[in-house]
Amino acid sequence: MELWYTEYQTKNLGLTARIKATLYTGQSEFQEVAVVDSYQFGRMLVLDGVFQTSIFDEFIYHEMIAHVPLFAHPNPQTVLVIGGGDGGTIREVVKHQSVEVAEMVEIDGLVVDVSKKYLPEISVALNENHPKLRLKIGDGIKHMQEVENKYDVIIVDCSDPIGPGEGLFSHAFYQDVYKALKPDGLFVQQTESPFYHQELIKRLKQDIASLFPVTRLYLANIPQYPSGLHCFTIGSKQYDPVTADIARIPENFGTRYHNREIQKSCFALPNFVQELVK
Amino acid sequence: MELWYTEYQTKNLGLTARIKATLYTGQSEFQEVAVVDSYQFGRMLVLDGVFQTSIFDEFIYHEMIAHVPLFAHPNPQTVLVIGGGDGGTIREVVKHQSVEVAEMVEIDGLVVDVSKKYLPEISVALNENHPKLRLKIGDGIKHMQEVENKYDVIIVDCSDPIGPGEGLFSHAFYQDVYKALKPDGLFVQQTESPFYHQELIKRLKQDIASLFPVTRLYLANIPQYPSGLHCFTIGSKQYDPVTADIARIPENFGTRYHNREIQKSCFALPNFVQELVK
Structure with a gap:
């Protein structure tokens, strides 16, 4: 008997993957959390039915959401990740020598626990309790309201703009991000597919540009995400990522x-x- | 009643699209030819069950397979397209002022006829019988054996390396391509997905590098193709595409x-x- 799981990426398009086994399903206060083992992508984290990350291609999303903004800042020391409960982004952040503190605020403790158990390649920095890591299970929106002039780089590693991630795509949130950043800080957010989420991308770009003097979109190829092309939006108080000194990499x-x-x-x-x- | 068509991109992964209507199905000497109208991608050409092109994203494939090699050559005048029966590549080729003759050799006349009727936005240069166009219905492999020192640029716009396209992925074919090119000529071929066709890409790169002093791979994002990331391989006798003068564009x-x-x-x-x- 062949098992297939179809994620409907839009109402008219699905990605269907052959599944070896369902390793975990559970319900948190916020969402349905599942881990499946697929033939094409290996183990996958699935939240409310949406593919989040997989052993096969997770390196792309995590490298690109972390390294592009961190190398756009000349000396990132204090970094915050909002979301990113699987630990992949933090794994990349702590690789940067300049980074002294890597805070992470994830709303759903079940995502952290499940990732630590079923996706240890991704959650390695959580499992090891990396010395740079400060992990807090809590509401990223609330956390952002409470801090000021603290971070060099903020990485918003959220799920889709429905469910628990919704408030992370709002003007009020970006105002708090601005306040939480140092005077030369910058932030990045995953902002979905340039093919299928054009209205969202336009709105976010306008919201962010109304607060930050520099805004930039960048792209990465992620096969498990809708259209295979994913974009990220940077808002920066001072540094233009396009002119970053790549010799530092x-x-x-x-x-x-x-x-x-x-x-x-x-x-x-x-x-x-x-x-x-x- | 909702109709969905699933293309199995690998044996463990499919892309499933909601279909409005099947506009055409027929069988040629070479393959099954179909046109469906989908909600996500609009009208799509489907050969032997595999998505070939769509109104939604055809511009990406056709622009990238034509303009990248043509702008890598300083003065392309005589150009050959092998395959490309839908006409999209020729539509882009004839836009280049330097191009005087755009030959096209397509093996399957039914693909041309069906594209002219159902995909006129793509086949426009065929429908207009563009003055630069020389269309021949015939075997591209045989054509290549018969010509020598003729073309500035050859574009191999083929389907997958199974079925009628198979012989276009062979060392013998690349030898004929080399012979058919002028002493400073170059050619390009679509070479599938860097995620799902790695062995094929390695083999082709080695084959082409054994004949051409310059070989380069380049990438484009095409949502309807497997993984959303597609690659093209260039073999060039003289010019390195990476150092092309982009100011000429x-x-x-x-x-x-x-x-x-x-x-x-x-x-x-x-x-x-x-x-x-x-």
Whole structure:
């Protein structure tokens, strides 16, 4: 008997993956949490039925959401990750020598627990309780309201703008992010697919540009996400990521996707994407 | 009643699209030819059950397979397209002022006829019988054996390496391509997904590098193709596409994906892709 799970990426399109086994299902206060083992992608974290990350391609999302903003800042020391309960983003953040403190605020403790058990390759920094890590289970929106002038880089590693992630895509949240950043700080957020979420991307770009003098969109190829093309939006108080000094990126940083050329080329936008954010 | 069509991109992964209507199905000497109208991608050409092109995203494939090699050559005048029966590649080729003759050799006349009727936005240069176009219905492999020192650029716009396209992925074919090119000529071929077709890409790169002094891989994001990331391989007798003069690319070339920055950035490869072709 073949088992297939279909994620409906839009109401008219699905990605269907052959499943070896369901390793875990549970319900937290916030969402349904599942881990399945798939033939194509290996083990996958699934929240409310939506693929979040997989052993096969997680390196792309996690490297690109972490290294692009961190190498856009000349000396990131204090970094905050909002969300990112699987630990993949924190795993990449702590690789940066300049980083002294890597805080993480994840709303759903069950995601952390399940990732530590079923996705140890991804959650390694959580399992090891890495010395730079400060993990807090709590509401990222509330945390952001309470801090001021603290972070060099904030990484909003959230799920889709429905469910627990919804408030992380609001103007009020971006105001708090601005306040929580140091005077030369910058932040990044995953902002979905330039093919299927164009209205969202336009709105976020306008929201962020109304607060931050520098806003930039960049791209990465992530096969398990809708359309395979994913974008990230940076809001920066001072540094322009496009002119970052790529010579600072170590030649052998242990990455499988990111490198010096990708740090630059990810900001090159096809015409139809330029149209969205101009 | 909802109709869905699933293309199995690998044996463990499918893309499933909600279908409005089947507009055409027929059987040629070579393959099953179908046109469906889908909600997500609009009208789609389907050959032997595999999505070939769609109104929604065809511009990406056709712009990238045509403009990247044509702008890598300083003065392409005589161009050959092998395959490309839907006409999308020829539509882009004839936009280049330097191009005087755009030959096209497509094996399956039914693909041309069906595209002219159901995909006129794509087949426009065929429908208009563009003055630069020389269309021949015939075997591209045989055509290549018969010509010598003729073309500036050859574009191999083929389907997957099974079925009628199979012989276009062979060492013998690349030898004929080399012979058919002028002494400073170059060719390009679509070479599938860097995520799901790694062995194929490695083998083709080696085959092409054994004949051509310059070989380069480049990338484009095509949501309807497996993994959403597609690659193209260039074999060149003289010019290195990476150092092409992008200032020659007109600012307003009427493209929706390709532009000066993309012409450069498409050659920036993630580490895992560099590994495949080193």
